[in-house]
Amino acid sequence: MVSSTKLKSVDFYRKIPRDLTEASLSGAGLSIVAALFMVFLFGMELSSYLEVNTTTSVIVDKSTDGDFLRIDFNISFPALSCEFASVDVSDVLGTNRLNITKTIRKFPIDPHLRSTGAEFHSGLTLHHINHGEETKEEFPDGAIPLTSGSFESFTHHFPILVVKFNAPWCYWSNRLKPSWEKAANIIKQKYDPETDGRVLLANVDCTEEPALCKRNHIQGYPSIRIFRKGSDLREDHGHHEHESYYGDRDTESIVKMVDGLVAPIHPETHKVALEGISNDTLKNLKKAPVTGGCRVEGYVRVKKVPGNLVISAHSGAHSFDSSQMNMSHVVSHLSFGRMISPRLLTDMKRLLPYLGQSHDRLDGKAFINQHEFGANVTIEHYLQIVKTEVTTRRSGQEHSIIEEYEYTAHSSVAQTYYLPVAKFHFELSPMQILITEDPKSFSHFITNLCAIIGGVFTVAGILDSIFHNTLRLIKKVELGKNI
Structure with missing residues (x-):
């Protein structure tokens, strides 16, 4: 076994007996300053360790x-x-x-970007719309042309007013015209406006009545709207002013749609019973937009x-x-x-x-x-x-x-x-x-911490030694002069 004497020989920190050391006020002051400086540097190094270095590069x-x-x-x-x-x-x-x-x-939404209704589901407008066979045969106009002046009176007079908003230059409007006029004549014969008075088909030319079309938020031609007198459809404690028709545009489909709307209306009272409207009719109707956004x-x-x-x-x-x-x-x-x-x-x-x-x-x-x-x-x-x-x-x-x-x-x-x-x-x-x-790695932090403590301690010791020896030299010089 290694003797204790040999083991002591490798001591890096040999002790000096306390009786051989002397404390001084200058050394105490310098020690306090050194300790405070160590604490300051420790805080700086800890802050640097906690921070993360960030590098920015541009790569593929x-x-x-x-x-x-x-x-x-x-x-x-x-x-x-x-x-x-x-x-x-x-x-x-x-x-x-x-x-x-x-x-x-x-x-x-309205012009102020506020919501005006529930989510709009556009599924009804995506299926292929049947227009019937194209024909050059002319049918007498059965639909009544409406203007801004006559529009309100007609909507209040008839329980059901089906209006086609169109433009003469529009291909789809011209494609619909034969079926629409033929259907209007059929409806006029079945539900005579003079004797029955439950329904009427009408036209609005948006090139002649732009204000009327804008008021009804017409943006695509042709648009078919169904206006109802009374409060037939209720939703959120209000009533639908009108609906849009998204079904097929051939004569048979239009007539079938109108029949479905008229069926629940009693000819004598003109009162509307919503429960009488067939599902086939309702599936092609959707609430028309009350705003244009x-x-x-x-x-x-x-x-x-x-x-x-x-x-x-x-x-x-x-x-x-x-x-x-x-x-x-x-x-x-x-x-x-x-x-x-x-x-x-x-x-x-x-x-x-x-x-x-x-x-x-x-x-x-x-x-x-x-x-x-x-x-x-x-x-x-x-x-x-x-x-x-x-x-x-x-x-x-x-x-x-x-x-x-x-x-x-x-x-x-x-x-x-x-x-x-x-x-x-x-x-x-x-x-x-x-x-x-x-x-930063923890080992780097510990290394810097040791460098701070050892460095400040060493520098403080050097300064204390210089200061102490300078005072001794000054005292010797003064003592020599006195002798």
Whole structure:
């Protein structure tokens, strides 16, 4: 065994007997200052250890979220009816999806962007509408032409007033005209306006009566509206002013629809019994919009290639007057990829200088067409998207914390010869921003801590020695002079 004497020989900290040491006021003061300085440096080093060094680099995109990108949006159109609002997606690879409905919701709104009703379900308008066989045979006009002056009196006189709002230049209006006039004559014979008085079919020319059509929020031609006298349909303690017909447009279907509406009405009293209306009739009727605006919200998934998200008026059986279309809109929300929750951003405040600055760049902005009516104005947004990823190194390996897509936006207004739209052109950058967090190791912290303690202790000792020897030298000099 190693003797205790030999073991003591390797002692780095040999002790000096207390009787051989001397305490001084200068040494005590310097010791206090050194201790305070150690505490200060310890706090600085601890703060530096707790902070995370962040480095930013630009690298080739190495996305781990697949080949598709999710676009979330909430956009309000004060002058676009939910009847015809369509969300379309296209890209440079040839993808072209029209009128996406599965992940989209539409709510009618007023000019102040307030909701005016429940969600609008457009499923009824998507099926193929039968117009009957085309014919050049002329039928005598059976439908009564209405004007702004006569409209109110007719709606109050007849329990059921079925009105076709049309435009002479519209292909679909002209396609409907033979069936409509033939059906009007049949209905006039079955329910004579003079003796029966329960129903009447009428026409409104929107080129001659633009104010009347605008008041009824007619945006596509032809639009068939059913006006009822009384409170036949009740919903939310109110009544439907009128409904829209979305069924087939051949003569037989129109007559069948009118028969279904008239059946529950007693000829003598003209009182309406809702329970008498057949399901076949009701399924083709939907509450007509009480306002002309629409809020479109939801999400779509697109390929990670340049493409377009387009919101416009669309229908396979209606025509639109492009000069009357106004695509003004307010973007409540538009983002790409998975949204970062506010809670996560709050928990990671250190990332705020790097994240959340432009992933919602268009949010809350309004794009208003100042031209009278619509003036064929398309509003376009050019969006350049770049992915931002935050990683941290733990145990020598990188772990992803947050992935998000930032974007820049440039908007413009341009006149077009085609139907005006709101277009969001997006293009993804092939590069991505990589933010790497490098936490300091505990061993580095301990090393610096030891350096602080040892360094301050050594420097303080040197200063104390210099100060003490200087005082001794001064005393010797004064003693020599006195001798």
